[in-house]
Amino acid sequence: MSQLKQPAEPQSVTVTKSENYRNSYANSVQVRMSVWDFFLVFGTMHRDTQKEMEIENFQGIYLSPQQAKALLNVLGHNLAQYEQTFGELALEPQFVPPGGPVH
DSSP states (O other): OOOOOOOOOOSOOOOOOOTTOOOOOOSEEEEEEOSSOEEEEEEEEEOOSSSOOEEEEEEEEEEOHHHHHHHHHHHHHHHHHHHHHHOOOOOOOOOOOTTOOOO
16 A cells, blocks of 8 residues: 655745735634534624624634644744743633524
8 A cells, every 4th residue: 555645845925915904903713613614703892881892893714623723733832932931811701692603
C-alpha cells in the first residue's frame, strides 16, 4: 500500500490585503457550527439602558473545523503570552442570546 506524500512546506509566504480588507473592532462574537463548518459572526455590542442591549453584526466568517481548531490553538497561545506579560484576565458574566444554537 503506497502512502500519500504530504506537500512540501513553502520556503516563503507572502501576505497581501485584498481591496475589501478592513480593520474593525468587535466586542461580540457569536459562534455557530454544523457538521461541515464553523460560522463566526463579529459585531459591536451597545448597551443603551440597563434592560436593553443591541448587537450590530458587521462580518461573518466561515471556517473549516480544522481551521477553527488551528485558530483555537493560536488564540490560546497568544492569550497565554498576553497574561504572562500583563496579568491574568477576568471575564465578565457572559451574555447568551435567546434561541439556542443554530445548526
